[in-house]
Amino acid sequence: MDFQKIKEFFGSERVTELLASGWFFPAVIVGVILFGTMLLGGGRDDNKEPFTGNSLVAGRTYYIWVGEIAVYDVDWSNRAWDSNGTGPDLYYELYSGNSMVFSSDVRTDTLVARWTPVGIDYMDELTTMLAGGKGKSSFEEFIQAGLFKATVDGEVGLRMKDNDFIDSTWAGLWGLPFEALHEGENVFTAEYSAPVYGGGDSGLEVQTNGNAVQSVVVYVIPADGMVDYLKLQLMQKHGGY
Ligand SMILES: [Ca+2]
Numbered sequence: 001m002d003f004q005k006i007k008e009f010f011g012s013e014r015v016t017e018l019l020a021s022g023w024f025f026p027a028v029i030v031g032v033i034l035f036g037t038m039l040l041g042g043g044r045d046d047n048k049e050p051f052t053g054n055s056l057v058a059g060r061t062y063y064i065w066v067g068e069i070a071v072y073d074v075d076w077s078n079r080a081w082d083s084n085g086t087g088p089d090l091y092y093e094l095y096s097g098n099s100m101v102f103s104s105d106v107r108t109d110t111l112v113a114r115w116t117p118v119g120i121d122y123m124d125e126l127t128t129m130l131a132g133g134k135g136k137s138s139f140e141e142f143i144q145a146g147l148f149k150a151t152v153d154g155e156v157g158l159r160m161k162d163n164d165f166i167d168s169t170w171a172g173l174w175g176l177p178f179e180a181l182h183e184g185e186n187v188f189t190a191e192y193s194a195p196v197y198g199g200g201d202s203g204l205e206v207q208t209n210g211n212a213v214q215s216v217v218v219y220v221i222p223a224d225g226m227v228d229y230l231k232l233q234l235m236q237k238h239g240g241y
């Protein structure tokens, strides 16, 4: 902190004017709030925005979730999503190898589905917890995301589906290599394609997956930075500065 600058500031004409005008104390309060925001959000040595752009590091643990999936008008077999004329009921699953590690809520009748990393049921409790109070549940229970340990040539399996009792259909089966992801927001787009059949003993199984997903927004945050990330989100939502 540069105390000479602070002294100059208090001695400056502008502050004297402020003092005279009666606006000094409101200005100080705004200043304190802004300074507090800087401390909370930027407690790092560099001036980089946190959680943007850094490549993933092998061996480090990350929270990964999907913020948005947008699908094409028809499912990957070129048929209407639902026979009753409604849009698809979208959800996604995250896989680590052959193991499903996260399954999202279903978003009903929509071509664009969105999710947040904290379920709405937990929002109040999370706010209390971040403000220093003790919550009823552990922090990890709040987080609607998969936990992954990044590897050099591994990937995140992303299975996107229309959830129907009878005519369930795939929207997309994607693999997102850790190498292709970075910290923060990742946007991927893809062309529409129909599946190619001919696999398996029967020759009727899907050999090459189709794709009815237009775009996906994936978020990646280091597990040990998740508290800071959520604080920033809450401040941006409620503070407006
Ligand atoms: Ca369907």
Ligand SMILES: [Ca+2]
Binding pocket: 082, 086, 087, 088, 089, 108, 109
């Ligand atoms: Ca539907």
